Amino acid sequence: MTSPLEAPLAWMTSIKAKLGVVVLGSVVAGLGGGTFLLLQGFRMRYSLVIAVVVSLVVIQVLARGVTAPLREMAAAAGRMARGEHGVRVSPAGRDEVGQLAAAFNSMAAELERTDAQRRRLVADASHELRTPLTALQAQLENLADGVTEPDPAALEVALAQTQRLSRLVAQLLDLSRLEAGEVPLHRRRVLVADLLESAAAEARAQCAALGRDVAVVVESPPELPLDADPERIAQVLANLLDNATRHAPPGSTVHVVGRAEGSRAVVLEVLDAGPGVDPADRERVFDRFARTDSSRSRAAGQTGGSGLGLAIVKWVVDLHGGSVHIADPDDSPAALQPSGGCRVVVTLPI
Incomplete structure (x- = not known):
């Protein structure tokens, strides 16, 4: 779980409110610091410089909770583009950035499942295509080498394997068209x-x-x-x-x-x-x-x-x-x- 120091303002539910607090906090810190230094006898120019530095530090601290999840998602997106679909980002609060992080994780999970299905489809299709091809190749080799006579029975075996291969290819094409939404229905x-x-x-x-x-x-x-x-x-x-x-x-x-x-x-x-x-x-x-x-x-x-x-x-x-x-x-x-x-x-x- 992210600590308040690592992600301040994580409890807030609006990114606009967070930005408002960042701006208000930096202004209050700068004015308060500058006023304090002036009351202590510092010169105006030194007080102004120190007040600006204090404002920048406050901005860096308060804005960390806003920018850190975005940087993490950018790094995760780069890893996903390189094929690492198992990457996830940590929760980023309850604001819009947190919702974006949750959506990012859901998208990554779906992409991981889709990639696994694609790999399984390629492997299964390769296996299914190889089975009739192997049988057909063996039958044709036997015919070519004279081991089997080219009689109707042997040719029927080769034809059956060819028909099986043709049906499998047709089914794969049908399924890919159906999934892509390329098969319109002609109802009557x-x-x-x-x-x-x-x-x-x-x-x-x-x-x-x-x-x-x-x-x-x-x-x-x-x-x-x-x-x-x-x-x-x-x-x-x-x-x-x-x-x-x-x-x-x-x-x-x-x-x-x-x-x-x-x-x-x-x-x-x-x-x-x-x-x-x-x-x-x-x-x-x-x-x-x-x-x-x-x-x-x-x-x-x-x-x-x-x-x-x-x-x-x-x-x-x-x-x-x-x-x-x-x-x-x-x-x-x-x-x-x-x-x-x-x-x-x-x-x-x-």
């Missing part, structure tokens, strides 16, 4: 059933191409309207269905449900019968490159995703003014309850 009135059927058809085709024995069933009123960007909502449904069909056990069914919630919102649900998500991880799975410790992770023998799909879902839903969360499967309609599984609920304003 659409029917929820049409959106769900289109997304389900694409999911069925993808399951057939990847050999996933998973059915996709749509449940929605035929005339339920929604005011939204159909392209972005299709992206949300594609990511949710890809996640659901990837983790659903063979022979199971993924349910896509659309329903009205009163007259103000539409609820979209995607339910699968997979391992589900631990309640402690249900908020974290919407973070970029999030990995959970549950059996829905890559270690469970599933084909792992990029960790970006749900992050993009959350960004798009937020842009529409809606919300998304993972709910308990037991709370879904009885006819649609899977055995365990995961239930993702998206709420959008009509």
